[in-house]
Amino acid sequence: MVVLPRAALLALTMFWTPIALAEPVSYPELADPLPWGTNKTYADLVRLVVPGIDPGHTAVFGSGVIDVRHIGGEDVDGFEPKTVMSPRIAAIQMRSSGLDRVALLLDLGETGYDVSRFVILALFDLADEPRLLDAANVAFDRDTFFLESVRLPAGIGDDLLATRSTHSNSSQRYAITALILARNDRLELVDTIQTLDDKACAYERSQRLDVRQDVRESFSDIVATVSELTADSGVDCDDATVPGPRTRTITVTYRWDANRQRYVPDSDAFEALARENEKRS
Secondary structure (H helix, E strand, O other), X not given: OOOOOHHHHHHHHHOOOOHHHHOOOEOOOOOOEOOOOOOOEHHHHHOOOOOOOXXXXXXXXXXXXXXXXXXXXXXOOOOOOOOEEOOEEEEEEEEEOOEEEEEEEEEEEEOOOOOOXXXXXXXXXXXXXXXXXXXXXXXXXXXXXXXXXXXXXEEOOEEEEEEEEEEEOOOEEEEEEEEEEEEOOEEEEEEEEEEEEEEOOOEEEXXXXXXXXXXXXXXXXXXXXXXXXXXXXXXXXXXXXXXXXXXXXXXXXEXXXXXXXXXXXXXXXXXXXXXXXXXXX
16 A cells, blocks of 8 residues: 655645535435445445344334444433434535545434434445444434534545534524544544524524634644624513623634644633523523
């Protein structure tokens, strides 16, 4: 095997446009063919995660789904899905270890908890025979999906992507965004960012997350910004007032720590925001 020096890899990366940024998220069915010059279908990939799935697209957890960790290291007891019926699939192309990969987000249905579903993020190598590289449960709330605006070539040949888990009630919408790095064909959690949209008689407040990469280098800085806007509802609410400030911005930069081999935030501002939002709920 020929190993290119790091400088050569960097030069190649500068002239290569990552397919993860060029291709949108797709939502295939199990029977759909893989679009990468192979005679395989998405069902062939799903069976690497749900080997017990039958021709009717049903599988029972006890014999049908591989064991996976939770990406956040949380206790997974009780998170097992019930009978899996035709898993919902979302697919993206991305890079890890400097090679083309495919990531599938597989919603396998309800779990033992009312507030969460069982959603597996699985990373595949399709170079020859499809091969499962890594898989993790990425559900943090009731509904989980790819956040299409966040797919960045954070490292040389390693992409960063995001999933978002949400649930809503009549006056609040909760969201947990998970920043996930595909490094060395392994899914690694960088951080989770909690945001909350809420409204009352006198106002509506929204929190919007933007994630960008800074200077392009071996592991680019990742800059995440939550912009909060509180707007007057225009309704007469007696003595109710609009809380301040009307606008604010919270920014955290994640920098690569070579000693710890992971991204590290430059502050605990998002932890403080999460605590604040919990008090609002």
